[in-house]
Amino acid sequence: MISLEGRKALITGGSRGIGRATAILFARAGSDIAINYASKIEEAEKVKAQVEIIGKECLVFKVDISKKDEIDDMVEKCIERWSKIDILVNNAGIWTYGEIGNMNEEVWAKTMRINCDGAFFTCNVVVPYMKEKKKGWIINVSSTAAVRGEAFHSHYAASKGALISFTKSLAVELAPYNIRVNCIAPGWVDTDMCTEVLSDSDFRRKVEESIPLHRISPPEDIAGPILFLASDLSRHITGEVLNVNGGSVLCG
Numbered sequence: 001m002i003s004l005e006g007r008k009a010l011i012t013g014g015s016r017g018i019g020r021a022t023a024i025l026f027a028r029a030g031s032d033i034a035i036n037y038a039s040k041i042e043e044a045e046k047v048k049a050q051v052e053i054i055g056k057e058c059l060v061f062k063v064d065i066s067k068k069d070e071i072d073d074m075v076e077k078c079i080e081r082w083s084k085i086d087i088l089v090n091n092a093g094i095w096t097y098g099e100i101g102n103m104n105e106e107v108w109a110k111t112m113r114i115n116c117d118g119a120f121f122t123c124n125v126v127v128p129y130m131k132e133k134k135k136g137w138i139i140n141v142s143s144t145a146a147v148r149g150e151a152f153h154s155h156y157a158a159s160k161g162a163l164i165s166f167t168k169s170l171a172v173e174l175a176p177y178n179i180r181v182n183c184i185a186p187g188w189v190d191t192d193m194c195t196e197v198l199s200d201s202d203f204r205r206k207v208e209e210s211i212p213l214h215r216i217s218p219p220e221d222i223a224g225p226i227l228f229l230a231s232d233l234s235r236h237i238t239g240e241v242l243n244v245n246g247g248s249v250l251c252g
């Protein structure tokens with residue numbers, strides 16, 4: 001029932017985890033894909049190969065998402081190829097440890113540059129093209145940490161909280177142009193970003209027990225809701241935060 005046929009999607013951080021799962025699911029729904037990677041080209045090429053097996057195009061770019069000029073160049077090349085970007089998924093992000101009182105300023109700044117500035121830079125250059133076409137879909141990937149906070153990760157929670165406010169602000173601003181802006185807030189997800197902490201079997205068990213559905217979601221469980229928000233099934237939804245966390249944080 002969900003079709004993205006004929007649409008072009010840019011997914012940041014699309015080489016691994018949630019971004020990878022989203023790229024492949026979007027391709028199956030009919031969309032051509034563009035992704036960026038930071039350093040691991042092998043992972044990006046694997047995504048490209050899978051998308052092409054499905055029969056869709058996949059553009060791959062090496063881009064530091066915290067650098068405006070690199071983002072501008074990526075978007076320009078997408079426009080040269082496609083003449084449009086219909087869907088933007090701001091997924092690229094980092095999650096690091098930071099104890100307040102002992103946190104290095106650069107740790108805070110790097111998290112903000114990638115998690116926050118990257119989404120701003122990408123929206124800022126893509127939105128004019130969406131306005132021109134009088135349509136668009138923007139999905140920002142936030143976190144449960146933005147809703148409830150997260151001890152020893154205050155910098156991460158703050159950056160993801162900013163994405164929620166950014167989403168709501170853009171939703172109202174861009175509604176006259178038929179551009180819908182929504183947000184996904186995942187809880188624990190079994191991705192490379194969490195591999196180190198979840199490799200501790202005792203810690204993993206405690207996390208699973210804290211989730212009402214008693215499971216840590218694979219990336220595909222997040223990609224599905226992102227696809228929904230990028231589809232016409234959600235055409236009357238904008239400015240919303242869709243919590244995908246197995247019931248671990250319940251908020252309306």
